[in-house]
Amino acid sequence: xxxxxxxxxxPSSESPGAVWWAxxxxxxxxxxxxxxxxxxxxxxxxxxxxxxxxxxxxMSFLWGYIGILSFGQTAFFGAGGYVYAVAxxxxxxxxxxxxxxxxxxxxxxAVLGYFMVYGKLSDIYFSVMTLVITLIMNKAMRATSxxxxxxxxxxxNGQNGIPGVPPLQVPWNPEIxxxxxxxxxxAAALLILVYIGLRLxxxxxxxxxxIGIRENEQRIELLGYDARRYKLxxxxxxxxxxxxxxxxxxxxxxxxxxxxxxxxxxxxxxxWVIVGGKATLIGPIVGVGIIQYLTTWLGMQGVGQVTLVxxxxxxxxxxxxxxxxxxxxxxxxLRLLGVRPGGQAEPGSDNEKGPDV
Amino acid sequence: MDSLMVYVYQIAFSFSILILISLGLALIFGMxxxxxxxxxxxxxxxxxxxxxxxxLGLPLWLAMLAAGLAVGLVGVIVERTxxxxxxxxxxxxxxxxxxxxxxxxxxxxxxxxxxxxxVPSNMGPVSLGGLNVPGYSLVMIGAALMMLLGTYAIWRFTxxxxxxxxxxQNPEMARALGTNTSMIYMFTFGFGSAITGLxxxxxxxxxxxxxxxxxxxxxxxxxxVISGGPxxxxxxxxxxxxxxxxxxxxxxxxxxxxxEICVLFVAVIMxxxxxxxITGRMRKGI
Amino acid sequence: xxxxxxxxxxxxxxxxxxxxxxxATDTVDFTLKKGELRCLIGPNxxxxxxxxxxxxxxxxxxxxxxxxxxDDVTGLSSFEIARRxxxxxxxxxxxxxxxxxxxxxxxxxxxxxxxxxxxxxVEKVVDELKLASFxxxxxxxxxxxxxxxxxxxxxxxxxxxxxxxxxxxxxxDQEERIRTAELLKELNTNTTIVVVxxxxxxxxxxxxIVTVFHRGKxxxxxxxxxxLRDPEVRNVYLGRxxxx
Numbered sequence: 001x002x003x004x005x006x007x008x009x010x011p012s013s014e015s016p017g018a019v020w021w022a023x024x025x026x027x028x029x030x031x032x033x034x035x036x037x038x039x040x041x042x043x044x045x046x047x048x049x050x051x052x053x054x055x056x057x058x059m060s061f062l063w064g065y066i067g068i069l070s071f072g073q074t075a076f077f078g079a080g081g082y083v084y085a086v087a088x089x090x091x092x093x094x095x096x097x098x099x100x101x102x103x104x105x106x107x108x109x110a111v112l113g114y115f116m117v118y119g120k121l122s123d124i125y126f127s128v129m130t131l132v133i134t135l136i137m138n139k140a141m142r143a144t145s146x147x148x149x150x151x152x153x154x155x156x157n158g159q160n161g162i163p164g165v166p167p168l169q170v171p172w173n174p175e176i177x178x179x180x181x182x183x184x185x186x187a188a189a190l191l192i193l194v195y196i197g198l199r200l201x202x203x204x205x206x207x208x209x210x211i212g213i214r215e216n217e218q219r220i221e222l223l224g225y226d227a228r229r230y231k232l233x234x235x236x237x238x239x240x241x242x243x244x245x246x247x248x249x250x251x252x253x254x255x256x257x258x259x260x261x262x263x264x265x266x267x268x269x270x271x272w273v274i275v276g277g278k279a280t281l282i283g284p285i286v287g288v289g290i291i292q293y294l295t296t297w298l299g300m301q302g303v304g305q306v307t308l309v310x311x312x313x314x315x316x317x318x319x320x321x322x323x324x325x326x327x328x329x330x331x332x333x334l335r336l337l338g339v340r341p342g343g344q345a346e347p348g349s350d351n352e353k354g355p356d357v
Numbered sequence: 358m359d360s361l362m363v364y365v366y367q368i369a370f371s372f373s374i375l376i377l378i379s380l381g382l383a384l385i386f387g388m389x390x391x392x393x394x395x396x397x398x399x400x401x402x403x404x405x406x407x408x409x410x411x412x413l414g415l416p417l418w419l420a421m422l423a424a425g426l427a428v429g430l431v432g433v434i435v436e437r438t439x440x441x442x443x444x445x446x447x448x449x450x451x452x453x454x455x456x457x458x459x460x461x462x463x464x465x466x467x468x469x470x471x472x473x474x475x476v477p478s479n480m481g482p483v484s485l486g487g488l489n490v491p492g493y494s495l496v497m498i499g500a501a502l503m504m505l506l507g508t509y510a511i512w513r514f515t516x517x518x519x520x521x522x523x524x525x526q527n528p529e530m531a532r533a534l535g536t537n538t539s540m541i542y543m544f545t546f547g548f549g550s551a552i553t554g555l556x557x558x559x560x561x562x563x564x565x566x567x568x569x570x571x572x573x574x575x576x577x578x579x580x581x582v583i584s585g586g587p588x589x590x591x592x593x594x595x596x597x598x599x600x601x602x603x604x605x606x607x608x609x610x611x612x613x614x615x616x617e618i619c620v621l622f623v624a625v626i627m628x629x630x631x632x633x634x635i636t637g638r639m640r641k642g643i
Numbered sequence: 644x645x646x647x648x649x650x651x652x653x654x655x656x657x658x659x660x661x662x663x664x665x666x667a668t669d670t671v672d673f674t675l676k677k678g679e680l681r682c683l684i685g686p687n688x689x690x691x692x693x694x695x696x697x698x699x700x701x702x703x704x705x706x707x708x709x710x711x712x713x714d715d716v717t718g719l720s721s722f723e724i725a726r727r728x729x730x731x732x733x734x735x736x737x738x739x740x741x742x743x744x745x746x747x748x749x750x751x752x753x754x755x756x757x758x759x760x761x762x763x764x765v766e767k768v769v770d771e772l773k774l775a776s777f778x779x780x781x782x783x784x785x786x787x788x789x790x791x792x793x794x795x796x797x798x799x800x801x802x803x804x805x806x807x808x809x810x811x812x813x814x815x816d817q818e819e820r821i822r823t824a825e826l827l828k829e830l831n832t833n834t835t836i837v838v839v840x841x842x843x844x845x846x847x848x849x850x851x852i853v854t855v856f857h858r859g860k861x862x863x864x865x866x867x868x869x870x871l872r873d874p875e876v877r878n879v880y881l882g883r884x885x886x887x
Contacts, residue, residue, distance in 0.1 A: 069448055069451075112625070115625045115626070115628060115629045116625075116628065118629065119628045119629040119630075119632045120632045121628055121632055122632075123447075123448065124392060124447045124448065124451065125583050125628070125632075127448065127451060128392060128451070128579050128583060129579075129583065129624075129625070129628065131394075131576075131579070132576045132579050132580055132621065132624075133621065135572065135575065135576040136576050136617055136618060136621050139573075139576070139614055139617060140614055140617075140618055142614075143612070143614035205753055205758070208742075208746060208749065208750055208753075209750065211739070211741070211742060211746075212739050212742070212750050214741070215739035215740060215741045215742060216737065216738065216739050216740070218701065218721070218737065219737050219738065219739065219797075220722075220750070221720065221721040221722040221725065222699060222701070222721055222722075222725050222730075222731055222733075222737070223722075223725060223750060223751050223754055223797065223801060224722050224725035224726040224754050224755070224801065225722055225754065226720075226722045227722070262572075263572045267455055267458075267459055270452060270455065274452065305463035305464075305466055305467045306463075307459045307460075307462050307463040307466070308459070308460055308462075308463025308464060308466075308467065309463070310456075310459050310463075311456045311457065311458065311459030311460030311461075311462070311463055312456070312460055313456070314452065314453070314455060314456030314459065315439060315453050315456035315457060315460065316456075318443070318449050318452045318453040318456065319439065319442060319443075319453065322449070
């Protein structure tokens with residue numbers, strides 16, 4: 001138990017041990033068995049948590065690994081959704097659109113990232129610019145309600161969004177389309193794969209250099225690494241992840257709308273990651289779950305203004321629980337077990353640490 | 358000649374809106390290195406206070422001034438309760454002000470409802486080289502210039518302005534000389550907020566007030582401030598000038614949304630060329 | 644490469660760096676031959692660290708030129724200069740606090756090679772510098788002296804052709820200083836080295852020629868004994884016990 005908790009906390013770039021793999025297997029088994037006990041409606045709710053967790057990971061990966069705070073992950077999320085929707089409705093097949101939904105956001109990230117990273121934009125400007133980009137995309141998409149805004153056979157429909165986005169077909173048998181439970185399994189599998197992939201990335205030279213940039217960018221440069229290249233690559237990768245999440249979101253809901261780019265969505269991504277804890281990879285996933293169920297619950301309780309509550313949560317976490325829930329609780333547990341959090345900053349200290357789990 | 362007049366008007370209009378929405382943000386950022394993501398909501402609050410004042414029977418101009426003061430007070434409260442704990446942690450202030458933005462949006466929707474409200478200016482259209490423009494928009498252009506000059510005068514010619522500039526350039530020195538820098542920060546944040554509130558109020562007769570109106574303006578405001586660089590006044594004026602021309606012309610010829618995309622496009626290129634902003638290499642400024 | 648020994652490895656021509664009108668580095672003409680081990684001395688604020696930062700591209704000069712191995716490297720980014728073979732230990736420990744000592748060294752070693760060679764290089768440095776006892780600890784938790792060693796190790800692990808060390812012995816005890824001095828002499832057998840130092844015993848141990856900086860300019864450049872007897876140098880250092 002103690003060892004497991006320390007594993008969860010430690011920011012090491014060594015290969016993950018048996019404990020970690022056991023954790024993955026258990027999580028995978030639970031995710032695989034859940035449909036046995038849940039109804040379709042619950043499964044639908046859970047699926048969107050898994051899909052949005054991909055978006056949260058795309059942000060926490062950038063923030064936690066390399067130290068770039070991108071508010072604009074929603075830009076790639078929305079782009080992914082729209083690309084899939086428009087392409088699938090035009091082509092009539094869904095396999096190629098699925099990959100386009102990842103590739104085009106990647107391309108967008110590459111172009112924008114080039115200007116921002118190679119412009120040596122300071123961190124804060126970078127954050128704000130990414131936000132500005134997603135807001136303007138949102139505005140542009142809202143302005144496409146006229147009948148002249150058509151891509152192929154598909155009307156973009158402005159703020160009404162595009163309904164009837166086709167469900168994903170099985171690539172080798174287009175007759176079969178994925179139903180709610182299939183989408184759930186796909187989302188779960190993707191999330192686990194991405195999670196494993198990001199964790200293993202840490203053990204590669206590329207991953208270690210990224211951590212190096214977060215810890216001390218100047219030293220990385222003095223060792224001969226072109227930090228900009230690594231930042232751009234990381235940004236592109238996170239764009240691809242956000243695009244994947246957006247594509248899955250479109251498949252999940254059969255619907256895309258400009259809200260995918262919106263300020264509220266962008267704020268939610270931040271809140272997931274902050275609440276869960278950016279220094280870990282499991283934190284943001286937990287964060288998505290908590291916030292999604294909290295907003296649903298608040299809605300049922302008749303609290304009209306969920307935004308207000310989210311705002312308060314964000315302020316409180318920034319002021320008081322900067323580490324986020326997972327690291328804070330982890331450290332607390334360790335302390336209860338009488339162990340000093342190994343190699344870690346105490347909760348509340350300003351030390352930024354690396355993601356591990 | 359007619360069309361020239363139209364262009365001049367369009368550009369002046371875009372320029373003044375940019376000044377209105379970004380001046381407070383620029384002052385707070387330039388002074389305190391705090392990017393206030395609740396800028397849009399401060400504008401929105403200003404607009405709502407103006408509507409409220411007008412509904413209470415105040416004349417419009419007085420309602421606007423009162424709205425500015427009220428938002429300034431809100432700014433002081435926000436600075437004392439949240440921002441001051443986060444000085445030096447630039448990204449955290451960004452996140453916290455985002456929380457404030459959501460909070461304010463939620464509060465206003467709860468209190469005033471989601472629908473848009475407005476106050477008419479009771480000014481007729483004015484013919485300008487063949488184009489009929491709302492007379493009030495000329496007043497707004499004038500007001501934006503006045504705000505700019507007023508801020509310049511306070512910063513440049515008053516003792517308080519000197520204290521503020523001194524603190525901005527070297528807070529340790531200012532402290533050593535006996536300045537209460539904490540109060541200066543509070544004042545600056547309040548002043549920037551008040552200007553933003555006044556700006557929001559000035560926008561009401563043309564654009565109304567709604568809880569989500571902030572999101573409509575902030576992208577342009579951030580672009581102007583980031584492109585402007587470290588010196589708030591010169592930076593805002595020059596960036597607003599540049600983007601005002603682009604925005605004014607493209608809005609008129611094509612569409613406002615396309616204009617905003619053009620502005621973003623130019624801004625991204627500008628950042629590649631001048632990552633520190635237009636005033637980034639200036640040693641002296643204001 | 645018959646005249647390799649005479650060829651300057653690094654050379655600056657009328658190098659100037661000014662901050663807001665103050666010349667931190669003032670028309671410095673500095674030449675260092677391959678294989679030399681040179682010490683830079685001078686009171687605090689004399690411009691030694693600024694000079695190092697200019698050489699490694701951490702800051703860009705206001706005017707003047709920097710030549711490395713005959714090539715003009717003025718204005719290159721620090722990573723480009725590092726790739727040409729200049730390694731630096733900055734004055735304050737400049738390491739990756741959130742990574743273990745081993746990971747720190749590994750980042751330096753693996754830059755231009757495969758994983759296996761990098762691992763070998765790391766092991767070699769760990770042996771040479773006797774870092775084994777704390778190699779798995781987070782660098783942020785190490786003592787000041789140990790962090791210095793890690794940083795020196797990172798510089799060595801890169802196999803640079805020119806090593807710049809800004810106060811390597813600061814925060815070390817007498818025994819560590821001796822070890823550092825020995826290490827520098829050993830490294831000097833195949834690497835050119837420039838060291839900024841205050842400790843005169845340390846300097847006497849390692850260097851023949853010292854260059855004295857004062858107010859951004861080179862004041863003297865002579866054998867260490869000559870420099871220490873120079874009245875002007877003594878004047879500059881007035882009140883500094885190390886010189887007495």
